Amino acid sequence: MRLAHFAVFVSFSAMAAGSVQAKAVSEADLRAHIEILASDAFEGRKPGTEGEAKTVQYIAQQWATSGLKPAATDGGWFDAVPLIQRGQGSAEYAFTAKGRKLRIVSEEIILIGKQVDYARNDLPLIFTGAGVKADGSVAADVAGKAALVLFDAENVPNNMKSPRARREALIAAGAEAVIFIGDGQGSWPSLRRLLLSRPIALESREKRAPLEGAMSAEFAVAMITAAGQDWDKLRAHAKASDYAGEPLGIDADFKVTTDIYRFNSSNVVGKIAGRKKGSGAVLFMGHWDHLGICAPEGAPDRICNGAVDNASGIAVLNEIAESLAKKKHDRDIYFVATTAEESGLLGAYAFAEKPALPLDQIVISLNVDTIAIAPRGSKVAIIGRGTTPYDATVEAVAKKTGRAIESSTDANAFIQRQDGWALAQKGVPALMVGGSFADLELMQKFLGSDYHGPDDELTDKTELGGAADDADLHIALGRYFADARKYKSKKAGE
Ligand SMILES: [Zn+2]
Incomplete structure (x- = not known):
């Protein structure tokens, strides 16, 4: 299995090197974000805690440094999400x-x-x-x-x-x-x-x-x-x-x-303004929250750090933002880091209720969740396969970045368990694309072990190869769907 992956990786990366590409996202790039987001100082990123304050500040600051503009409904970085316990x-x-x-x-x-x-x-x-x-x-x-x-x-x-x-x-x-x-x-x-x-x-x-x-x-x-x-x-x-x-x-x-107990949590919203007004938007999303202090007093490790779930997704989002902000695009590209996914996609539902842009302007939404699972050269699965007109387009872009396609609909088993579902309920074409849900045996291994426990931590063994591949894939998808000549949207009236 591993050998086969290795062979695939070598041949495809040789192909990729031949085409003109943005600088590839490295595992070290991702590790640097995860190290911070999944550190004990962030207390497991539970909504309403000091860990939330640190997390949303970190994301907004990263996006600002990359050149994104704040794009929440009030023009700032943060959309309040009113929660209740x-x-x-x-x-x-x-x-x-x-x-x-x-x-x-x-x-x-x-x-x-x-x-x-x-x-x-x-x-x-x-x-x-x-x-x-x-x-x-x-x-x-x-x-x-x-x-x-x-x-x-x-x-x-x-x-x-x-x-x-x-x-x-x-x-x-x-x-x-x-x-x-x-x-x-x-x-x-x-x-x-x-x-x-x-x-x-x-x-x-x-x-x-x-x-x-x-x-x-x-x-x-x-x-x-x-x-x-x-x-x-x-x-x-x-x-x-x-x-x-x-x-x-x-x-x-x-x-x-x-x-x-009522309190406000935050979705972080930023954008890269497009040069073609009225041509719609591409939206990337991922949840920043995790479970916080999750083990009882006296346990050796009480913090659920959520390195894979979903510091890895935010790390990828940050790298997509940094890469895409270096060039001009036709369409707006929005980035939304959501809160309270772990409590039932709540931040995503709040965004769908009071969106920072009209939902019918969203050409495609791509969610990034639990992405540090698969090794380099993994196949690409589509969660939401068959629910939008985009499967063939996404596959073509993925193949161009040197990836093979997992064409089964097995990954759709997770469709309701990720933030994109909240947008799909409002008619937004919403997909989750990548390697971590292509090898479901590998995914189940994670779900049956470190998942939602104190052991979901960043270690030397954390697999970031597939996440780096997926970051590159999302950058390619972002460039493609934000290009009004390459992708003509019926929604945007073109
Ligand atoms: Zn989770």
Whole structure:
């Protein structure tokens, strides 16, 4: 495998040397950026921390030095992204059946409100099994009720294993409260951890019930048994494919306070102004954020530095910017370093909501994420293959830079897991192009080991060869798509 790569590399690099090219991006160029961005001083680049301040300053300063102009909506470098976190405050609750208050010894319940204060009396509880049917629809009449949902039910559709998807379906069906039951092995601790982790959200896109939470199986069994119901029977009923839930004959009183923390994070936005006004724009993006302090107190290394994910992508973005800014181009070339990708592409969604340029002006958007995986001479995969008119064009440009093409659509498995997806939802042609998603075995090796852990650090072994190749490829793509003679855009009316 490696030998084959080596042979490919030699023959193609000989070809590349023959054509007129910008100075190639080196592994050392990339390493210099990653060394800073993934250093402990940047604390894992979590939104809202000192690490964010250092990161966005570093990016803006790099882009300014390269000759980019600030291009956020207010003319500066930074577009504010309003984020929100919720944490557990206090909770009082009582459950009543047939006018009798239920005695529940367990205290394993966590309740978090949408607003700071939540109070409701006589809220009827309905047991919904998995919460949704195989087709993802909600059969139970949950409107105005508190829906109890089995976290680990066997018949949860594959694409709705995450609590989020089922929660949102139940909210859309009108549930007043959505409370998961940690019924499987280890699921209560993981639900608990999830709820108490103060997950970051973009308030404008949130779909939340007035009250959400989780209880342990122990709590649920105690409550349901005290109400004279049979837990095992309920669980057995819930296995039916047409299960429509069962009212439990239990009413709940809730008085819950929630800690709410709102803060602004930043997308960094810069541009190289084109010389042909109105000819559209090429957009490069990559997320600067990572997970911050991610290991518990006392762990030998507590910082998730995110060297590969995604200091490597920002390093490549910086090098693309530096190279492309040396020449004039017809179209504007935008660079966006997004925040809060790790919390669900939030910075990218915020950009799509309030873009620094009209979205219909974007000829192509190219996202750069987790790029330091593959060695030199790797094939080029396209995430988003088949979703834009550009596959053949991108392949032709890639071949010119000496790269071979991975023509399968396997890499599309990652299409929803990267920032370009947020723009694609608004009709922007959005691709992610490069070597790191061409060899999915190599990618899976990373995802199954250092990924999202303290070991995603820059070391002597960090593979930057493929990232350097990909930087050159993106520079070539930028030059091609920003050239109004080479690439005529229907969008720009040419
Ligand atoms: Zn990540």
